[in-house]
Amino acid sequence: MPELPEVETIVRALRDGGRGGDSILGKKIVNAKVFWNKTIEETGPRIFTKKIVGQKIKNISRRGKYIHIHLDNDHLFFHLRMSGDIVIEDEEIPVHKHVRINLSLDDKRKISFYNPRKFGRVWLVDDPDRVVGKLGIELFDKSLDKKLLHQMLNTRKRQLKPLLMDQTFISGLGNIYTDEALHMSKLHPLSISDQINMKESSVLLNSIRSVLETGIKTNGASFDWMYKGGEFQNQFRVFQRKGEECPVCGTEIRKMVVGQRGTHICPNCQQLQEL
DNA sequence: AGGGAAACCCGAACGC
DNA sequence: TGCGTTCGGGTTTCCC
Missing domain, CATH: 3.20.190.10 (MutM-like, N-terminal)
Structure with a gap:
């Protein structure tokens, strides 16, 4: 894909x-x-x-x-x-x-x-x-820093994962890489965007870019049988690893549905903050 | 405004 | 084994 x-x-x-x-x-x-x-x-x-x-x-x-x-x-x-x-x-x-x-x-x-x-x-x-014309800012755009991301998140009130995948918000994030980046950031996909603080925005931005850079270095994920290029699928932290152990803490990875999309999380690393 | 559902497709995976 | 059913993934469009 x-x-x-x-x-x-x-x-x-x-x-x-x-x-x-x-x-x-x-x-x-x-x-x-x-x-x-x-x-x-x-x-x-x-x-x-x-x-x-x-x-x-x-x-x-x-x-x-x-x-x-x-x-x-x-x-x-x-x-x-x-x-x-x-x-x-x-x-x-x-x-x-x-x-x-x-x-x-x-x-x-x-x-x-x-x-x-x-x-x-x-x-x-x-x-x-x-x-x-309607696409949001590029992921690697130099003007996208933690301050801007924090402001973009806080001026909306939406579930974090669907917002990140909204191409008019930021362009380029899909289901796989969003799950991976959220796990790396220790953020829950159902977090509400205006609750994300500056520190979390910073970690999130670094995670998104890190995951994407790794993906690009390994020529993408090629478990789509037509696309033979890449090796990134061998490095998934949570994606399609339901029932396996979280690479960080060993907790069993769970699969849920968020915004109609299959979503993989570590319930220990990615806890939903109660307001 | 935000979120859920449906539609578009078809090979693979699953269930019996 | 062979059949039928379900699933998934990105985006748009429609509805509540």
Whole structure:
């Protein structure tokens, strides 16, 4: 399930070359094939194809969990949602049944958008804000410090975990990394945001960044069977470890539901403060 | 305003 | 073994 580290890994592979490939910067898109129409937002497949063919890839970056491909005239965004990968392949590789879009390049290669569960989406827009305009501050934005986070938390009154996962609040945190960061911070996912003090905000911010940095270093978590990149899943502290021992105190890890999401906590380390 | 539910999907895991 | 059922994960949309 591609979260920020997985997306970051894909972006680096496309932009800088990686996983054995060469960068696609500067290549021209010479053909586009759409195998699942609903993958495309904003425009239908015909307009999408017509507009994108002929444009060159100027830059590739990331905003939240979106992959942002800057073209000559337009902006191409990918979001993988629940599953999948974006890979560069030789043109003659047969189209796998999970490939939703192929973009052929002018060097006999193609960009293949793998998305088994059909949740992933693609946008081709002239104004990037149409796609990423509402996103909150980037996790690694330098202006995001403990003071700002503390203030952001305290001006809302929401359950901590759903707030952290709200992409308009901070962009980039998903279910796995939020559970991991909350455990590292010793904060309960149901804590109310305006009860978090400065010290806790500081620890939380450091934990979030630490967990994400580790994820990026290990190329993300790859227990999504389509995404083969990473090793982060071997370091989970609590995620998907229900019934096992907390790595800090040995207490049995519990699973609960918070904001409709599977949530893993150590009931000893992460106690809900009574008001 | 915040929270819960449903919808979108389908391979894997589980239950019988 | 083989069948049917449930689950999960990110986001949006709708409802209370």
